[in-house]
Amino acid sequence: MSKRLMAAVVAACMCFGLLACDPATPNKPVLVFSAIPDQDEARLIERFGKVSTYLSEKLDIEVRYVPVKSYAAAVTAFRNNEVQLAWFGGLSGVQATQLVPGSRAIAQGVEDPRYVSYFIAHRDTGIVAGDGFPEGLEGRSFTFGSKSSTSGRLMPEFFLREQFGKSPEAIFSRVGFSGDHSATIALVQSGAYEVGALSYQVWDKEVADGTVDTDKVQVIWTTPPYPDYHWVIRGDVDATFGEGFAGKVQRALLELDDRDVLDAFPRQKFIPATNDDFLPILDTARSLGLMD
Amino acid sequence: MNTTASRLRHTTLILAVLGLLALLLADISITTRDPGIELAHIGNGFLTPDFFSTEKLWQALGYTLAFALQGVAVGSAGGFLLALLWRWRAVRAASAIVRAIHELFWGLLFLQVFGLSTLTGLLAIAVPYCGIFAKVFGEFLEESDRAPARALPTGSDAFSSFWFARLPLVWQHMKTYGAYRVECAVRSSAILGFIGLPTIGFHLETAFRQGEYSTGAALLYIFLVVILSLRLWLRPVLLPLWLFATLLWAPPQASVTSGRLIRFLSEDIVPAPLRQSQWQWSELADWLLKLLQEQILPGVGQTLVLGMAALLATGILALMLFPLISSQFGHRLSRGAGHSLLVLLRTLPEFLLAFVFVLVLGPSMLPGILALALHTGAIVAHLCGRFTDTLNLRVDAANGLNRYAFEVLPRIYPNFLAFLLYRWEIIMRETAILGVLGITTLGFYIDSAFSELRTDRALVLIGAGVMLNIAVDAISRGLRQRLRLRHGLTDQN
Numbered sequence: 001m002s003k004r005l006m007a008a009v010v011a012a013c014m015c016f017g018l019l020a021c022d023p024a025t026p027n028k029p030v031l032v033f034s035a036i037p038d039q040d041e042a043r044l045i046e047r048f049g050k051v052s053t054y055l056s057e058k059l060d061i062e063v064r065y066v067p068v069k070s071y072a073a074a075v076t077a078f079r080n081n082e083v084q085l086a087w088f089g090g091l092s093g094v095q096a097t098q099l100v101p102g103s104r105a106i107a108q109g110v111e112d113p114r115y116v117s118y119f120i121a122h123r124d125t126g127i128v129a130g131d132g133f134p135e136g137l138e139g140r141s142f143t144f145g146s147k148s149s150t151s152g153r154l155m156p157e158f159f160l161r162e163q164f165g166k167s168p169e170a171i172f173s174r175v176g177f178s179g180d181h182s183a184t185i186a187l188v189q190s191g192a193y194e195v196g197a198l199s200y201q202v203w204d205k206e207v208a209d210g211t212v213d214t215d216k217v218q219v220i221w222t223t224p225p226y227p228d229y230h231w232v233i234r235g236d237v238d239a240t241f242g243e244g245f246a247g248k249v250q251r252a253l254l255e256l257d258d259r260d261v262l263d264a265f266p267r268q269k270f271i272p273a274t275n276d277d278f279l280p281i282l283d284t285a286r287s288l289g290l291m292d
Numbered sequence: 293m294n295t296t297a298s299r300l301r302h303t304t305l306i307l308a309v310l311g312l313l314a315l316l317l318a319d320i321s322i323t324t325r326d327p328g329i330e331l332a333h334i335g336n337g338f339l340t341p342d343f344f345s346t347e348k349l350w351q352a353l354g355y356t357l358a359f360a361l362q363g364v365a366v367g368s369a370g371g372f373l374l375a376l377l378w379r380w381r382a383v384r385a386a387s388a389i390v391r392a393i394h395e396l397f398w399g400l401l402f403l404q405v406f407g408l409s410t411l412t413g414l415l416a417i418a419v420p421y422c423g424i425f426a427k428v429f430g431e432f433l434e435e436s437d438r439a440p441a442r443a444l445p446t447g448s449d450a451f452s453s454f455w456f457a458r459l460p461l462v463w464q465h466m467k468t469y470g471a472y473r474v475e476c477a478v479r480s481s482a483i484l485g486f487i488g489l490p491t492i493g494f495h496l497e498t499a500f501r502q503g504e505y506s507t508g509a510a511l512l513y514i515f516l517v518v519i520l521s522l523r524l525w526l527r528p529v530l531l532p533l534w535l536f537a538t539l540l541w542a543p544p545q546a547s548v549t550s551g552r553l554i555r556f557l558s559e560d561i562v563p564a565p566l567r568q569s570q571w572q573w574s575e576l577a578d579w580l581l582k583l584l585q586e587q588i589l590p591g592v593g594q595t596l597v598l599g600m601a602a603l604l605a606t607g608i609l610a611l612m613l614f615p616l617i618s619s620q621f622g623h624r625l626s627r628g629a630g631h632s633l634l635v636l637l638r639t640l641p642e643f644l645l646a647f648v649f650v651l652v653l654g655p656s657m658l659p660g661i662l663a664l665a666l667h668t669g670a671i672v673a674h675l676c677g678r679f680t681d682t683l684n685l686r687v688d689a690a691n692g693l694n695r696y697a698f699e700v701l702p703r704i705y706p707n708f709l710a711f712l713l714y715r716w717e718i719i720m721r722e723t724a725i726l727g728v729l730g731i732t733t734l735g736f737y738i739d740s741a742f743s744e745l746r747t748d749r750a751l752v753l754i755g756a757g758v759m760l761n762i763a764v765d766a767i768s769r770g771l772r773q774r775l776r777l778r779h780g781l782t783d784q785n
């Protein structure tokens with residue numbers, strides 16, 4: 001009996017514990033934004049929480065950040081109007097603007113018009129960086145990042161096809177998708193895959209943080225530049241939040257000069273962007289059969 | 293000779309040959325070069341768990357339990373109603389289709405319509421569980437003794453005869469099975485975090501993929517404690533209270549607009565060629581043929597190879613592990629240790645095992661086979677071990693290896709085979725999660741289709757998976773009937 005009683009007490013306590021963290025229900029329209037989980041995922045809320053605080057002050061409206069698990073989830077949430085504003089990669093951005101009529105790119109990082117990917121290789125492969133495209137890639141095992149990543153999949157695949165005239169499956173002995181940029185580094189470093197491709201920013205950051213053993217894994221090639229990350233806002237925000245709201249959000253992003261907030265992306269600053277800036281990405285995605 | 297024993301031998305031989313063939317076909321090379329650093333990091337993480345680095349940990353735990361309890365409640369109620377109509381072929385077919393689709397894929401489908409909401413979490417568990425409950429409850433009722441119902445006076449109304457003469461016979465089994473399902477549901481609910489629902493799996497997957505092993509280890513410890521202590525605090529008496537609490541805290545809701553549902557049905561799931569204004573049948577045929585050649589056939593092939601190889605490994609592992617917990621072998625201490633090992637193996641999510649094996653062994657099919665076999669092998673070993681406790685051996689029966697080979701194994705072999713065949717279908721379902729991790733089973737292509745936002749392709753691929761699972765289920769059922777294997781009521785689906 002005492003056991004049962006104890007179980008009941010514990011249960012009751014936990015119920016109240018659960019009730020205590022009941023999320024508040026909003027009644028004013030809330031701007032919800034999200035971002036593709038491209039790196040440093042364990043601290044998404046910490047990273048993007050600062051952004052919502054900044055936007056909230058600037059726009060004088062409640063701004064909430066929702067973490068998502070995948071690039072596709074970010075696009076789906078945007079399409080379903082669960083989020084109205086999103087920090088997308090090149091590919092997810094054009095997917096979103098294609099799926100949601102009226103939505104448009106409003107800002108990009110100053111680095112983004114000329115983004116690049118790094119190809120990295122395990123030291124044991126003997127492949128080293130040189131002038132031009134490295135020799136000896138054929139027949140190796142190779143990992144992309146996320147299936148929907150621009151710098152971890154789309155553009156590397158494009159350049160590989162351009163270089164070899166055949167699909168990655170035909171070039172390499174094994175092709176995998178690590179899921180994200182940090183995982184690509186870990187897998188190539190452990191030798192699970194011999195070669196990989198990823199965003200230059202993530203590589204540079206991890207090297208600076210000292211989490212990469214550069215004796216084991218090295219950059220062997222840098223791709224030509226292409227446009228990548230950008231902010232996209234839904235076309236119907238003006239109707240929900242008032243006339244000229246999209247413009248206000250754009251100004252807020254362009255005026256952002258708080259280092260702490262910018263480091264969440266990480267970007268030096270934001271500059272204007274339009275949908276047309278990302279047409280090359282759309283064409284590439286179509287040519288690779290990733291979009292219809 | 294066509295004896296029961298020869299049939300058992302034949303079946304075993306066929307399964308073993310198929311399993312070996314699958315191992316030959318499977319890519320099981322070890323490709324990794326120096327997993328040492330990463331393994332050291334993982335080991336270090338498990339020794340220094342960090343319980344405070346996860347954002348919104350308590351919320352994640354709350355959602356994990358909420359989806360699980362609500363899902364089981366709705367699923368068991370729905371399953372019970374379907375079980376009443378179990379003699380209808382349509383009901384049996386519908387429940388087979390519904391349970392052939394993995395929770396993850398139900399989740400991904402509901403995400404398209406209901407978004408990242410509590411309703412998605414509830415439905416992703418409730419719908420497949422409804423199919424599972426319908427089957428198990430239906431079979432309970434089918435197999436129960438009809439004598440009490442027949443003994444009722446003629447003219448007793450249907451409701452009374454069901455309520456007083458049929459239900460009481462199976463009620464206890466249904467309760468036991470329901471309790472087991474709650475444990476499964478907590479695991480399923482955690483797994484739903486992989487596709488973005490805010491359960492503990494969300495953080496667990498992130499932590500391990502990002503190499504934050506201290507955080508990951510802490511989450512895993514918490515998850516294990518929750519699962520293992522379930523029986524202590526999830527008393528049947530308290531179930532309504534818990535359910536009420538989860539309903540208050542995470543009421544199943546979604547801000548769904550009718551437009552979204554219409555768009556899903558009339559646009560998203562319509563095959564791409566049909567969405568053009570003027571389409572021709574040949575375009576649809578080309579689309580299907582391409583999908584069949586490039587994704588369905590390779591995917592089904594790899595799924596079968598992985599499934600058969602894992603089934604063989606499961607069988608061998610189970611035969612090796614069951615003596616650890618059997619009262620016919622060892623002593624109290626060794627059995628205690630054996631129980632702990634088996635519980636640990638079957639509670640660890642396959643995903644995590646596979647993930648660690650990929651780091652150690654490299655990205656082939658081997659990590660998948662090992663992960664599935666360790667997990668399922670532990671379950672089959674547990675069931676076999678428990679069954680040996682009911683055996684009454686002679687006092688002077690042999691000991692050691694002779695006892696195993698000549699006394700115990702022959703007596704439990706039919707049950708072992710029955711458990712294994714039952715698990716086959718489940719192994720095939722679970723290959724889905726390994727596909728999401730990158731092993732090119734059907735699940736891999738389904739995951740790709742969702743990440744390319746091509747729900748139409750995903751649906752066709754899921755359909756192929758359903759057909760494969762139903763075929764496997766039919767073969768397994770046929771084999772069991774041929775061998776006259778009955779699972780009694782101990783099946784743990």
